[in-house]
Amino acid sequence: MSAEVVRVGLLGLGTVGGGVIKTIRSQQEKLASRLGKRIEIVKALVRDSEKERAVHVDPALLTTDFEDVLRSDVDIVVEVMGGVEPTYDYVRALIEKGCHVVTANKELLAKKGTELVDLANQHQVHLAYEASVAGGIPILSVLRQFLRTNDIQGVRGILNGTTNFILTKMEAEQLSYQEVLKQAQELGYAEADPRSDVEGFDAMYKLYILTQLVYGESLPLADVVRKGIADLSAGHIRIASELGYRIKLIAQANQAEKGIRLSVEPTMLPLSHPLAQIHDAFNAVQLSGNIVGDLLFTGRGAGELPTASAVVEDLAYLLTQPFTPHPTWKEKTADKAGVSVDSEEHVLCYLEGSCHTATPDRVLHFLQQAGVSVHKLKVQFDLGGVLRAGLIVTGISEEHESLLKKDFGLEVRCFPILESA
Structure with a gap:
């Protein structure tokens, strides 16, 4: 008896979409054996049906009209087109039709996730999004299991491979940010417009999703502390190294008595810190549980096959699991008095x-x-009469920084320090 066919539609056929097709084709027999069902791509929404693609697809499967996907009687749709508009309208229409959705779109989830989760519950369909955070690292699946016994006291990590590659190269080869950014673009690690990565938006969206899963609520994106790496210099990195630290773009969520604090910013790590050992385009997520202590998960966070792997794992999961309601996503405005940085925390100030x-x-x-x-x-x-200094301090304020600039003519940049492993 032949296996049941599951009809799958694709929204987007770029790098990740091509990887999804390659993964399904290469693992088709294994998937059919384990699931008792054959996965068949029946329609793919693209911007340009004539475009040359890295993976061969029957032209009859391609369409530039979303209505063709809706009419295709798809059971599941994989959304890898990115962005919020018109993606949100498409995903909403699919859920309302009773179609399960797998997405890798962290921006969509961070901006519209509360509505989409409610809608998926209303229509009793799966909304699966493992691929939206940290690529091939199955961190969301781990968290769903882990949260049954442990209270998560903190989550932090390197959630953007592009910025980690840039910082690794700047330190190892003593190059400027602009020189390494150009290399990253040539290698395909950075987009022609790299702002989402280098200004911290990409990591912020992923942190928002992690926080919803860990704490059952998150801050509005406008309340997240977000700083990028575009203004980092070789001088910052050199001083950090001489003081025994390494700069990484760290995303972290901590829950205190007065609320959650979320931040994405260049952070000083002691060279012995586990996250300081994560190099190139790799991602890592570190969890602190009240029972198990600290755990570290690492792997390739982006690219064709790592992300496609997470997408296909989500597909396989929802084909074997009955629908259960998704935990509701909530947003809670930050208590500004309760989430400020402690003045007694150590920071590294670069002058x-x-x-x-x-x-x-x-x-x-x-x-x-x-x-x-x-x-x-x-x-x-240096010989030009320029002073550069790195100071590990506590108790410094924005007022002090302003006075250093006004009275001494110093440019000041302060970095948080993550001491604990």
Whole structure:
């Protein structure tokens, strides 16, 4: 007796969409054996049906009209086209028709996830999104199991492979940000317009999804602390290294008595920290549980096959599981008084300016008089009379930073330090 056929539609046939087709084809027999069902791609929505593609697809399966997908009697649709519009309207229409949806679209989920989760529950369909966070690392599946016994005290990680590649290269080869960005674009790690990656938006969307799963609520995106890497210099990285730290773009969520704090920003890690060992385009997620302690998950976070793997695993999962309601997503506005950074936390301050107007002694005297504690200092001079200094401090405020700029002519950049492993 032949296996039941599951009709699958694709929204998008770019890098990830092509990887999904390759994965289904290469694993077809295994999937049919394990699931008792054969997966058949019956329609693929594309922008240009004449475009040359890396994977061969029967032209009859391609369409530029979303209505063709709706009319195709698909059981499941895989959404890998990205963006919010018109993607949201398409996904909404599919759910309302009773179609299961698998998506890799972190921006869509971060901006419209609360509505889509409610809609999926209303129509009793699966909304699966493992591929939206950390590519091939099955972190969302792990969390669903893990949360049954452990309370998660914190989640942090490197959630963007492009920025991790750039920071790795800047440190290893002592190159400028612009030089490495160009390399990343040539290698296909960075888009022609890299802003979503390098300004921290991509990591912020993924952090939002993780936080919904871990805490059952998240902050609105506007309340997330977000800083990118575009203004990082070789000087920042060199001073950090000389003080025993490495800069990584760290996304983290912590829950305190007064609420959740979410941040995505360049962060100083001791060289011994597990996340400091994650190089190139790899991603990593670290969880702190009240029973199990710290766990680290790492793997390739982007690219054709890692993301496609997560998509097809989601497909396989929902073909074997009955529908159960999704936990509702909620947003809670931050309590501004409760989620500010503790003034006693260590930060690394990088100072740069003319040594004719600022000397280390004068700067240290000013900070001491202002009540700022300096725990460690590293000073560099160059032949052009430029002072560069890195200070590990506690108690520094925005007012202090303004005075350093106004009175000493120093540019100031402060980085949080993640000491605990």
